[in-house]
Amino acid sequence: MTENRTLIDRMLGLEEKREWHEFEKRAKALGDDYYADYNAMKKYIWISGVEKWKDFKFIFDHVLDLLEEVAIDGRKVTSITGPDVATFLDEMVEHKGWEDKQKDKLNKIMHEK
Amino acid sequence: MNNITEMLKGVLEGCVLEIIGQGETYGYEITQKLRAIGFDDVVEGTVYTITMRLEKKNLVTIEKKSSTMGPPRKWYTLSTTGQQERQSFWEKWEFISAKLEDLKK
Numbered sequence: 013m014t015e016n017r018t019l020i021d022r023m024l025g026l027e028e029k030r031e032w033h034e035f036e037k038r039a040k041a042l043g044d045d046y047y048a049d050y051n052a053m054k055k056y057i058w059i060s061g062v063e064k065w066k067d068f069k070f071i072f073d074h075v076l077d078l079l080e081e082v083a084i085d086g087r088k089v090t091s092i093t094g095p096d097v098a099t100f101l102d103e104m105v106e107h108k109g110w111e112d113k114q115k116d117k118l119n120k121i122m123h124e125k
Numbered sequence: 126m127n128n129i130t131e132m133l134k135g136v137l138e139g140c141v142l143e144i145i146g147q148g149e150t151y152g153y154e155i156t157q158k159l160r161a162i163g164f165d166d167v168v169e170g171t172v173y174t175i176t177m178r179l180e181k182k183n184l185v186t187i188e189k190k191s192s193t194m195g196p197p198r199k200w201y202t203l204s205t206t207g208q209q210e211r212q213s214f215w216e217k218w219e220f221i222s223a224k225l226e227d228l229k230k
Contacts, residue, residue: 070181074173078173081195091169092170093168093170093173094168100170103174104177
C-alpha cells in the first residue's frame with residue numbers, strides 16, 4: 013500500500029486527503045472481507061481514466077454505499093453488481109477510459125484542420 | 126423478454142425516470158418494478174448505475190431514510206429538471222416508435 017500512499021500524497025490536497033481517509037475509515041468499518049472488496053474496486057477505479065478528485069469522490073462514495081448495503085445482511089457484492097463487476101464499475105465511471113480519450117483526441121485533430 | 130440488454134440500454138434511463146416520477150421510490154423497488162413488467166435481465170446493479178447518473182445530472186433529489194430492516198435507503202424523487210427530462214424522454218419515445226411503425230407498414 014506504500015506505493016499507493018505516495019501517489020495519493022502527490023495527488024491530493026489537505027481537504028481531499030481528509031475525505032480519502034474518511035472513505036478508508038468507512039471501508040475498514042465493514043470488516044476485512046468487504047475492505048478487500050473495496051480495495052480491489054478502488055484499484056480498478058483508480059486506473060479507469062477518471063481525473064478529478066470530485067469525480068473519484070462521487071464514485072467512491074457510491075461504492076461504499078453499496079458495500080454498506082450488502083455488508084448489513086452479509087451478502088456478496090455480486091448480488092447487486094451481477095457477475096461482471098468490472099463492467100458494472102465501467103458503467104459507474106461512465107467508462108471514460110484511455111480508448112475514449114484517444115478517440116476524442118483523434119476527432120479533435122480531424123476537425124481542427 | 127431476454128437478451129434485449131443492448132437495445133434496452135438507452136431506454137432504461139427513461140423507464141427509471143418514469144418510475145420515480147410516479148412517486149418516491151428506492152433502488153430495489155425500481156428493479157422489482159422493471160422485472161415485473163418483463164425486463165428479466167435487469168439486476169439491481171443496472172438500476173444502481175442509472176440512479177447514480179440521474180443524481181450526477183441533478184435529475185433526482187435524494188433522501189436517506191433508515192429502514193426497520195437493513196441499511197438506510199436512498200429514496201428518489203424527480204427534481205424539476207428531472208420532470209422535464211421525463212417528458213422529453215416520452216417525446217423522443219413517441220417519435221421513434223411512430224417512425225418504426227411507419228417503417229413496418
